[in-house]
Amino acid sequence: MKRLLAAGARRLFQLGPCFRQGERGARHLPEFTMLEWYRADADYHDILDDARALVRAAAVAVNGTPRGRRDGRVLDLGGEWECVTLDALFAQWGGCSVEAALAEGSFEQRLVERIEPRLGFPRPTVVFDYPAAQGALARPKPDCPARVERWELYIGGLEIANTYSELTDAAEQERRFRAAAELRTSQNRSAYPLDEHFLAALRAGLLPRCAGSALGFDRLLMILTGAATIAEVVAFPPEC
Numbered sequence: 038m039k040r041l042l043a044a045g046a047r048r049l050f051q052l053g054p055c056f057r058q059g060e061r062g063a064r065h066l067p068e069f070t071m072l073e074w075y076r077a078d079a080d081y082h083d084i085l086d087d088a089r090a091l092v093r094a095a096a097v098a099v100n101g102t103p104r105g106r107r108d109g110r111v112l113d114l115g116g117e118w119e120c121v122t123l124d125a126l127f128a129q130w131g132g133c134s135v136e137a138a139l140a141e142g143s144f145e146q147r148l149v150e151r152i153e154p155r156l157g158f159p160r161p162t163v164v165f166d167y168p169a170a171q172g173a174l175a176r177p178k179p180d181c182p183a184r185v186e187r188w189e190l191y192i193g194g195l196e197i198a199n200t201y202s203e204l205t206d207a208a209e210q211e212r213r214f215r216a217a218a219e220l221r222t223s224q225n226r227s228a229y230p231l232d233e234h235f236l237a238a239l240r241a242g243l244l245p246r247c248a249g250s251a252l253g254f255d256r257l258l259m260i261l262t263g264a265a266t267i268a269e270v271v272a273f274p275p276e277c
Contacts, residue, residue, distance in 0.1 A: 038075055039203065039235060043243035050074035052254065063266045064195060064256065067275060075249035080176075080202040081186045084248045085163065088190060088198055089118065092161065092257070099261040106263030107193025113160045114192070114260075122166040126152050135168055144171070156191035164189045173213045175201035190252075192260050200250035207239035 041049055055071045076083060096103045096114045103115025127135045131147045138144040156162040165188045169177060172185035186202035204210050211231070218228035238244055258270040268274035 038073060038249070039244060039247075040238060042075055042077055042245060042247050043238040046075075047077045048075070061275075064259075066255070066267055066271065069267070069271075070254040072252045072254050073249065075203075075247055077245045077247045079248045080246070081188055081200050081248050084200045084250045085188065088200070088250060088252070091252075092192075092197075095257065096261055105192065105260040107158070107195070107260055108265075110158060110193070112158070112193055112260065116160055118161040118163055120163045120165060123164050123168075124166060126156075126164065130155060139168065139170055153191065153196065154194045157193045157195065157197075161197075162191045164191065172201060173217055174204055174210070176204045186248075192257075195256050195259065196253070197256055197260070198250050198252040200248065202248045203244065203246075205239060205244050205246065207236055210239055211236055 038049055038051065050073060052070065052072045054068055056068050057065070058067055060067060074084075074087065076087075093103045093115050096105055103113070105112040105114050124135055127133065127138065127147070130151050131138060132151065133141075133143075133147070135144070138147050156164070166178070166181075166184045167175070167187045167189075169175075169183060169185050172187045175185035175187040178184045178186055188200050189196060190198040190200070204213075214229075214231050214236075218231075221228045255267050255270050258264065259267060262270060264270050
């Protein structure tokens with residue numbers, strides 16, 4: 038999609054299947070549906086406006102009102118959404134700072150176990166200001182380069198969408214790609230190959246200022262229907 042932006046597309050989206058082997062549970066399936074969209078000449082604030090409109094419209098279409106349900110609780114999807122920084126959440130519930138959690142390797146565990154279950158009740162929560170280490174494709178904030186222009190949307194304790202302003206600096210993007218590959222190798226995981234076509238577009242200055250989002254369609258359906266598990270909103274969930 039970003040190569041299409043580099044070729045001149047201004048607004049685009051796709052809705053289709055994704056695959057993540059080895060994940061299965063109440064909120065994970067190996068195959069799931071993702072909605073992705075991008076805008077040229079936009080940043081992550083513009084995409085947040087899109088997300089608000091999309092979630093509210095979907096709720097009204099399904100329920101006749103901008104509300105959802107999760108764990109028996111009614112969720113207000115039509116009012117003001119809560120906006121909070123990741124640093125504030127770690128200070129309140131994480132037990133340490135973001136930097137300390139990253140340094141000791143406990144960032145994901147603290148986020149998933151201590152913080153995420155509290156988010157998105159009774160209204161959606163938008164988490165801003167992720168560290169650069171957690172935003173491989175995101176543009177650094179001009180006033181704070183240690184943080185990137187990324188937000189994540191949580192509703193009813195579920196991570197629904199991941200959004201960022203795109204990094205357009207070719208040298209910085211290549212450095213991040215290589216750092217991510219080295220990390221995976223150090224963890225005895227297969228490293229992703231460098232996307233040379235994408236890097237070439239960045240070097241040529243073809244990618245415009247842009248932003249995009251990836252939204253978990255099945256998880257949004259869970260919120261709109263009150264389903265307890267992702268399998269309830271999938272037509273043919275895998276049997277094993």
